[in-house]
Amino acid sequence: MANKKVVVCGAGFGGMEAISYLKYKLKDKVDITLISDKDYFLFKPNTIYIPFGKDPKDLMFQFLDSAKRLGVQFHKASVEGVDPSKQRVYADGKYFEYDYLILAMGAKMKPEEVDGLGEYANTIWTPQEMLKLRDSINRLVEDTKGGKHREVLFLVPPNNKCSGPLYEIVFMLDTYLRKKGVRDKVNITYSTYEKTFIQAFGPRLHQVVTSEFERRKITGYNEYVVDKVESNQVKYRNGKSLPFDVLISFPPYYASTYLQGLRSDERGFISTKTPTRQLVDYPNIYAVGDIGDFPVKQAFLALLQGDAVAEHIYSDIEKKEFVAEFIPTSMCIMEQFDKATFAQVPLQLTGDPQRPVEVRQSDIDQYKVGSSKIWRLGKKLLGMYLPWRFKNCKPFHAGPAWKTMEVGLKVMMKVLAS
Template identity: 45%
Template sequence: MNNKTSPRILVLGGGFGGLETAFYLRMRLGNWADITVISDRDSFFFKPNSIYIPFGLDAERLKIELDGPMKRRNIRFIQTQAHQIDSINKIVYTDADKYPFDFLVVATGANTYPEEIPGLEEYGHDIWTPQGMMSLRGAFEDLAREASVSHPKRVLFMVPPNNKHAGPLYEMAFLFDSWLNKNNHHGGIDIVWTTYEKDYLQDFGNRFDPIITEEFERRNITAYKDYEVERVEPKEVVYKNGQSVTYDLLVSFPPYVASTPFLGLPSDPRGFVTTYQESRRVIECPRIYAVGDITNFPVKQAYLAVLQADAAAEHIAAEILDTEPKIKYNHPVSMYVLDEVDTAIFAQIPLEVKNFYQQTAEVNEADPEAYRVGTSPVWHYGKKLLGLYLPQRFRAGKPLHSGLTWQGMEAGLKVISQVLSS
């Protein structure tokens, strides 16, 4: 870019994708870029650890106020909601004002859409927001108080189609079971699990299924696969295969949609923005990128949002500095820890995109070096460590995937996963 003025880079969203992009760009470009982050909330929320809220964690501990880190990195922060993108004239319209840009990164994330399933919004609890997690805490405590051997109660966990990251619901079922055991509440409560999936956690390949089957058996959780919900009644879920399961408390992770559908960008029917694979640039929109849950990449995870943010930021930096991008999102390898407290499942998952436009991805199961899944109590502590380290990086205004500590941790994770995983 042969322009003497600083390029105006606008980032929409203050979540994993947005913050990683903004902090990476500041690190890469120094002060030679005018970076603005627009988000509708004044804080970042570390969602992965919100699974502990129903069991006592204070939700406030997962929040990072954005003002401090932004000032520290000389990034302008504007709290407002974006609702329209003019990709031709390069302007974002928000509730506060309109903002012109040279480069735009859209990282506004996903939302859940329980309305897609009749009855789910009325009768189901979900695990999407801190408020939802607090309400679940109350519901778990009430149930534990009311249940007894003579008055048994049932908690049904249910994964519907079009949920894009079922892992946290599996964690919730296991954590709930561990919580019941720890507090001697198990007498009157049974747990049932249903999922539309053919294999447990199928988005992460075929190696989770036997491990999770074993976990369900170990914990006496009755579980059914290939149960696609048709509708939810006040005390019963009815499935498309003709079966039904009764419940006293229903916990679900509803279908996903884009949190804000931007009509000015090419998107699928759920509002997920279509991007080129390696750069995360939006199809046919020069200098507009999208990262994280808002994109049509089929697996939606914080870890992947960060990898996508690094690729997008690298491509923007390369264009500005007239160099070659050092990071591409061609063969993403995800990492995931599914915590159960007494143990945890760790997975390193190489994902291959199979259909460019629809962005269907498959796990490259043939690559034994890259695809690893294993169980060990060590991973529980690994997840705790990550939960301390990652928010610290954002608090300091630094990208997650950089620096010596991260490189050391990543190398360590690879070695431990080779030792502990299959």
């Protein structure tokens, strides 16, 4: 019998993990084609270091040689559409036939959804935007060294689906300005539409952020919903306004690619069955990572989803029972430069659009948070381990290398988180 054809769209966290895990489980029993508009993997979480000097090239990893060696066909092309009735995906005018299709093309930003945001804010998403932020921070330091006082305002608008990195940048900026000896010349304010800080991660992260804001003399505002951005102030729907010389924001999210004919929400996020990531209408199409409808968009969740999809396809091909559902547990390490905060958060969907996830009470013992200088080492290790795995088309979550990482992580959690 001919091998089944799996087409994977997008070479990010979800796509690379799904491919690598499939290869790990099925070896040569499956034909894999990868279509992506970039021929490298970008380690997006570490782009937070670019504004503070990191070279973006150090975060872009080539995987083509290993993919070729493993027999994965790669096409650099932009996916435009899917025809589920013909089992074809269209990219740059060509089509590719599939038995199983994995959509993992991620998200994009829509700053224009907020009046003035695109014009006046430093936004964070691409390495180019991070380089522009670096220029703004350099100018800020120069201005303050010249004796000026400056206002820096952070803004999380509604429909941003991953506010964590903006919290990292506010803490990193505070530490950075202290090291430069100009912190006393800069007033830092943080405003978010969220009811609590990093709302998705529950009450314990809110506590950590609140006490960090106090320690660092950062003024934080919750439930500040932006109305519009003007050249030197943000106006909020509660009638308040906050001034800025430098505005730093993480804009509202949209699906990277709108695929006509596939059921999605108003932002293009594809409707799935949560445990398997199968599309609600087409069981042989899957959505993994930011492009799917899971309301929190995170690399770690994209990896878990990639694993679940690979396991599901493996079970289908090998006629085995599927036992590896996607159970959403978020994990992150928040950089702060002087220390880092680790969080592992078991999540569950609520059905409430204002508060789409909450901490899963049935696994409350897995809800772990801890801050320490040593967690910075953990972040560094992850920043080396994951790109190394993907460069070699190996899954994050499998094999002896992962077992070693897992043991290390468990020890660190035991000692440094509670």
